[in-house]
Amino acid sequence: MRSRHAWVHPGLGILVAGLGVVQQLGSPADTHLAVALCACLLGGGAVAVLPAAPLAGLGALLVVDAGYQVAFGDPPFATFLATMIAMYHLARAATRRTMLTGYAATLAALVVMDVVVSVRGLDSPAGVIIPIVYFAAAAGLGALVRHTANYARIARERTEALEREQAHLAELAAATERARIARELHDVISHSVSLMVLQAEAAREVVDAHPDRAAQTLDVIGDTGRRAIGDLRQLLGVLRSDEDAVPVDLGALVEPVRATGLAVELIESGEPIPAPLRATAYRVVQEALTNTLKHAAASKVVVTVTHDAGGVTLEVVDDGAGTPQPAAGSGRGLAGMAERVQVLGGTLSTQHLTPHGFRVLAQLPVCE
Known part of the structure; x- marks a missing residue:
């Protein structure tokens, strides 16, 4: 950003120097013309170096102004204008220490100049007020621009942080x-x-001896596949809405499991499960039954669902020996159940029972 505006002060310096030269050449000739032209050129040069050396530039201007005042009278307007630009730059871009040093040096130079002219009887002491007013106005404008830029920068940084x-x-x-x-x-x-x-696998075992049972099993397979397709379609709908589209009929959930030969007992008590907990309750029971089928080698499983004032309690207990079935799994079942329950502020625990069996217990609090 600084490189884009590097030409500003050199350009101002040339403008100030040019303005001073034109003004002096257009005034009636006097014996101090050469000195006045040099003062204008020095003033322009001081403006040009302000970004790199603000105190040095201001010091040079004060020396030119004070020296010209003491030796010849009022300095050229160009050097006065250059000093105003230096005051503006101090308030706009200098550090606090540099700013205060520059202000103190300027005030001291004005006091010295006023004392000199007062002693010589060339001007009244009130003459120091005029340059102070102009310099203060330039410094005030610089401070205003500085604070405005700071506010804009802070607002931009906050916007970027929010983004x-x-x-x-x-x-x-x-x-x-x-x-x-x-x-x-x-x-x-x-x-x-x-x-x-x-x-x-069950249909393959009975297809020769009991074709009718095999046909029934194949019908169950078809129903299960269609239900899976429906669940997947509902899941795609969830991507555009919310999780309420997940099926929550536990009775329909256990029927296909019973068709595999596993005895499933569903015990429900209390009021219907609250809507915010239905999907999680359904998935927890579904995953527990899936794990029983795949890994427990169980003959019976009891699913107990209780809803009371404290929340919903889900318990799935099987009588399996815990011998893994030859089925592949991702190992994410229990972790997925735990994540679902924890999102709702609930707890999930699992336990191997003695002598056989496995227990899954989930407790979901009711949010008032």
Whole structure:
């Protein structure tokens, strides 16, 4: 930014010097013309070096003004104008220490000049007031521009900080949404595919001896596949709305599991599950049943759902021996359940029972 405006002060210096030269050449000739022209040129040069050496430039101007005043009388208007520019620059861009030093030096020079002219009887002491007013006005304008620029810079920095914060929050929201979608996909695909695999294996076992039972099992596979497709379509709808589109009928959830031969008992008590907790309750029970089918080698599982004033309690207990079935898994089932429950401020615990069995317990608080 500074390089773009590097020409400003040299240009002002040339302008001040040129103005002074023209003014002096246009005035009646006197014996001090050469000195006045040199003073104008020095004033222009001092303006040009203000960005690099503000105190040196101002000092040179004060020496020229005071020396001319003492030796010849009132200095050329160009040097007075150059001093006003120096005062403006001090207030606009100099450090606090440089600014105060420059002000003190200017005031001292004005006092010296006024004393000299008063002693010589050339002017009244009130003459010092006029340059002070002009210099103060120049310094005030510089301070105003400085504060305005600072306010603009602070506002710009705050805007940029807000934009960065918004971008960060958007990234966090996107990451959260990706994690939620991953959990949904895991729940839908893992549960449905596990059911279809188990049902297909059962159909293969009975297709020769009991064709009618095999046909029924194939119908269940078809129903499970269609339900999975429906769940995936609902999940795509969730991407454009919210998680309320997730199915919440626990009775419909356990029926395909029973069709695999696993005895499932569903016990529900209390009021219906509150809407904000339904999707999470459904997914927790779904994942627990999927894990039972894939890993527990169980013959029976009991699902207990209780809603009271304290919240919703979900308990899934099987009687499996815990022998893993030959099925692949991502290992994200329990972690996904825990993430769902924690988002709602609830708790999830798992426990191996003695002598056999596995227990999943989730507690979801009701938010008033």
